[in-house]
Amino acid sequence: MKYNWFAKVYDELMDDSLYPKWAEYTSQYLTKENHILELGCGTGILALQLTKAGFDITALDLSSDMLSLAYDRQLEAGVRFPLVEMDMRNLSELENFDGVICYSDALCYIETEEEKGEIFSEVYEKLNQDGVFLFDVHSTYQVKEFDQFSYHDEVEGIVFLWDSYTGDKEYSVEHQLTFFVEKENGHYERFEEIHKEWTHSLDKYIELLKKAGFKKIEVSADFGQKVNDESRRWFFAAKK
Template identity: 45%
Template sequence: MATYETFASVYDAVMDDSLYDKWTDFSLRHFPQKAKGKRLLELACGTGIQSLRFAQAGFQVTGLDLSREMLDLAQKRAQAGKQSIDFVAGNMLDLSGLDTFDLVTCYSDSLCYLADEVEMGDTFAQVYDHLAEGGTFIFDVHSTYQTDEVFPGYSYHENAEDFAMVWDTYADEPPHSIVHELTFFIKEADGRFSRYDEVHEERTYELLTYDILLEQAGFRDVKVYADFEDKEPTETSARWFFVAKK
């Protein structure tokens, strides 16, 4: 799984901020009624923007991420927003050090960074074990249409005063997998720009695979939606949303 070492410093600048509003709105629509005040675990919380949104909405939030660099930014964000959020460095494949939660989320296709179906199934099992009875798990992933038709050949360039980046995406060998190649030019204190390169690999699966893995983990009530809306996926949906109940 990627740790976003360099990406942490420019991640917020290149993210579409409106997506956090959409993730928040989708969550609030699909959390149980009277869920506010409940314990919420956000997996792959990154720099904490979504965690802060959940805290501001009235939840007791814990954010977990592999990247300590991102968690440092997240903690500063929470302090600036005057919110008490527990940020934990850790791997979603092993949640053994955490308590149970009423709600678990994992957004921004973060599960697509897991290596294979085994890791996906293990993560679902970890989430199930750390959900309270009646708890809700919500996550999103790339659709197979997104990985197979949209991403291959994708290119994004960003230029700002203190950084520049080139983001190119290619199809990878495993089915429904892609490789993001990122090059950053970041302005240092002396005014010079330093180059950094990172490679991020993502993979998704057929809808049926997710259903089977969730069922094997113990989830029985699973609903699937698409593209932040309460509608069923179509052949050209870009992002799938799963709402699973324990």
């Protein structure tokens, strides 16, 4: 998928307080000696934080728009780490890693159980022995809570509207993003994007991980909490 105008306001939409929490969660399973791959790195905020903390990160995303902003962020901070434009469904050209991380519900942009299972298998093959796969997804509760969600805001030169509705499939949601972008003459041009996300049951994720070959799987919620019926994010730590 292409993010286009969404890439320009992505950081404004994100809760900055989440990045240190993802970094802390990562540090519970991986050390600075480990070689780590981040899937769905977006604009590179987490990869930048982990690199500054001494971690060895390679950051991957399908969107050239996101990676362009991640590169600009590197130049501004004076910090470098490899950026890879690639579909996470095919990692065959990459080297092996000690850890793979994928946060901010990036896997929810993958529609089917089969496709998620293929990604889990790709990750398993690219992990060194005893390597760990860390990721989060929206819970089924969170996806239901998205229905009728609405958020409106603006950044310099861009007014954006974010409205969410229940999708056609079970445990799916559609985010309708509308952007009004200011032109040189002061007029605004309208752009629209539809972003779709899908999640699955907790048991299904565990089943797919086991099928890919992972033996030891730890599940938690919302950055270290116990899973309950109202957990918003599920976290998985799967060891090869």
